[in-house]
Every structure is written in structure tokens, then in C-alpha cells.
Amino acid sequence: MNDHMANERGWMLDEVLKVPEARHAILLSADGMLRAHSQGIGRDEAERQAAALSGLQSISRSTVEFCTIQDSPWRQTLVEFADGYVFLVAAGPGAYLAVSAGQAVDMEAVSYRMQKLVDRLGKELTAPPRQDVGTPT
Template sequence: MSSHDRDLGWMLENMLTKAPGGRHALVLSKDGLKVCYTPGLSVDAADQLSAIAAGIQSLALSASGEFGEGLGAGQSMVEFRGGVLLIVPAGEGAHLAVVTTEDAEVGLVAHFMNELVDQIGDHLTAPPRRPQAAPQPPDGARPPSGTS
């Protein structure tokens, strides 16, 4: 884990201590890869939560395009037995997701999430991945042919 990820992890933990009822937090790329997360999540649970949050935000983006005033997903919330999942955009290509207990004050948790994004949103970016170019043969070298 890089020092950048440790710093973000510490900030996520700090946000959870301020937000009553916050259980887990993670930053994810819009394509569902975890960037950093709080220690209460195992690696597998963080992967699963990242995929779930990315899927929810993707659906929210589709709904926005179809029924909203332009393309742009805002905050998403899913309530389930035992808690709530909140997701907010967090910098270029990234989202912040928080899982709460069922008795959490969702408005207050969302406030602290947005406050964190406002403070450090520039550091919560997940630029798009670019495919690597295929290796090229050295100058003058001929690629092997399939025939003799």
C-alpha cells in the first residue's frame, strides 16, 4: 500500500468516526476497482463493494440520461435490512461509498462524505486505464511469417 493510499485510508477512517453509524468506506474507480478502503473491510469484501457501487452508479447514470436533465449521476442510496449504502462522485473517474448501520443519520453521513470530497476530491481521482500498445519488433527486424 502506498503512502497516498494510507493517507486516504486514514481520512476515510476519520470521516467514519465523525459520521455516526458509518461502518465501512471505500474509494473506487468508476469501473469498479477499489482504490482504498477502511480496515473493517476484507480485501474480498472491498472488491465486492466496489463492484456493487460501480454498478449502482452506472444504473444511476443511465437513469439520469433517460429521465433527467442531461447525463450525470449524482448521489445514490440503497437501503437494505441492516443498513444503507451511500455513493457520491469523488473526483475525476472516482466514487466514494459508505455502508452505514440501519439507525445511522443518512443526511449527516452524506454531509461528511461530501465534505471529504470537497476537501480532498483532487486526490480521489481514478484516471481511465489505457490499453498498452503491443510490443513492436526492433527496427529492421521482420515479424515471423507463418509460411516457409
């Protein structure tokens, strides 16, 4: 996939970055494939982060019993660093939206914009399960 194809939806992700201190946004599939990235992050870095964030989501989801007795669906993971945050939210079946932000970001504003983007785009942000890429057509 060339960068133009990977970034077909990139402009939509740029909307989330209008919050001051928001840095980068990527859309990824559950299996860690990059679906789109915001303008300020290169494709190689976005692909590396998509793979890492897929693992983070999987680990987060596996801790549900620590929070509740019932099987509760995963909604969001927030990671805090000394210099900022990474927000990771569900963006439809098999798709996740991740945003990085600086330390002074309005966390509520980022979460709100992310959810509004997911709501507004609906089907646009769904990523179907990855097909076997080795099968000849």
C-alpha cells in the first residue's frame, strides 16, 4: 500500500489534532495494520506505532476481570508519560483510533473529539478483519 492509500482517511484524523497539544493520530486495525495517519507523522513511524498499539489494546482488554466480574467491553486505554499521553479508543469493529498529546493537553477535549470523530465517521472508520494476503487471486 502506498502512502496515499494509507492516508486516504488521514485528513479526517487531522481534525482531532485541532486540540492544542495534540500531536499525532493514527487509525489501526486490531491486527496492528495501519489504516490512516495524521499529517505530522511519517508512514514508517505510524506503522510501528500501529503494531505497538494493537498489542497495548489486547493487553488492556485482557485485564477486564481486574475491573469487573462480568465481561465488559473495552473502550479506552490511556497511557501517561512525563511529557504527555497516548489515548487509544475503539473506532468500530476491529478498528482503533490513537492520539498522542503533550503534557498540557486538555484530556477531556481530546477524548471528546476522538469520540465525536468515531461517531461521525461510523462505517468509515471500521476496518474489516485482515484477509490472507498470501492467497493468489
